[in-house]
Amino acid sequence: MPARAFGCRLVAGLAGIFGLLPGGQVAAATADTVSREYQVKAAFLYNFTKFVEWPSQHFANEDRPLVIGVLGRNPFGGELEQITWGRRVNGREITIAFIDTAAAAAAADLVFVCAGEESRFEAMSTALRQAQVLTIGESPRFADAGGMITFLREADKVRFAVNLDSAERAGLKISAQLLKLATDVQHKSKPP
Numbered sequence: 638m639p640a641r642a643f644g645c646r647l648v649a650g651l652a653g654i655f656g657l658l659p660g661g662q663v664a665a666a667t668a669d670t671v672s673r674e675y676q677v678k679a680a681f682l683y684n685f686t687k688f689v690e691w692p693s694q695h696f697a698n699e700d701r702p703l704v705i706g707v708l709g710r711n712p713f714g715g716e717l718e719q720i721t722w723g724r725r726v727n728g729r730e731i732t733i734a735f736i737d738t739a740a741a742a743a744a745a746d747l748v749f750v751c752a753g754e755e756s757r758f759e760a761m762s763t764a765l766r767q768a769q770v771l772t773i774g775e776s777p778r779f780a781d782a783g784g785m786i787t788f789l790r791e792a793d794k795v796r797f798a799v800n801l802d803s804a805e806r807a808g809l810k811i812s813a814q815l816l817k818l819a820t821d822v823q824h825k826s827k828p829p
Contacts, residue, residue: 671714677795678788679716682749682773685786686726688815691746692808695769702730706742708758709751711735743768750774755782766807780823785809789820796820 671679682705703726705717721731736742739761748770750758755778758765762783765772773786780787785804789796801824804811816822 671712671716674790674795675712675714676716678749678775679713679720681788681795681797682717682747683720683724683731685771685773685815686731686747688812689747689771689804690810690812691769691771695746695808696729699728702732703727704732704734704745704747706734706736706745706748707751708736708742708748709754712751739764743770745770747771747773750779750784752776755779758782758784766803769807769809771804771807771809785811791820799823 686703686705705721707713707717717733721733724731734741734745736745736748742748742761743764748765750772752775755774755776758772758774758779759782762772766783771786772784773788774780774784775788777787780798780800783800783803785800785807787798787800789798797819798821799811799816799819801811801816801822
């Protein structure tokens with residue numbers, strides 16, 4: 638499939654999965670309890686798992702589920718569970734974990750760091766990198782602490798920036814298709 642066609646299908650698919658309807662409305666049963674912002678962020682978290690490649694030795698076996706962890710308060714309500722219910726990524730079930738310790742965070746595959754939890758993230762960032770955990774946050778401080786993907790608010794839209802250097806240090810490969818959708822990609826040139 639040509640790259641342009643794939644990119645168009647990717648954008649259309651992401652919009653469909655995010656539940657975006659004409660007029661910028663979000664279709665979700667939890668619209669009254671979970672903000673539109675966190676409905677969109679939950680959809681992004683699920684979709685990020687499809688565009689990241691973990692090292693082959695990361696998963697102990699083929700049956701182990703892919704774990705999305707949330708560090709801090711749960712701003713998603715039941716939205717993450719609803720979006721991931723019954724879905725698989727690369728043949729793996731998806732489970733959601735609300736984590737409170739560095740050990741629990743290191744056992745996840747993707748960790749969302751809620752705003753206000755940057756200090757806790759900084760304390761465990763080395764362990765998460767060594768455990769090859771994709772880290773996603775929502776504040777400028779998170780990006781400065783070595784977070785891999787940072788959500789940004791631009792007017793009424795949720796965007797994201799990627800710190801490719803942090804991801805590569807953890808041994809993660811982020812798809813070029815996902816990088817095209819990022820508003821910013823931080824990547825230092827590799828020496829020859």
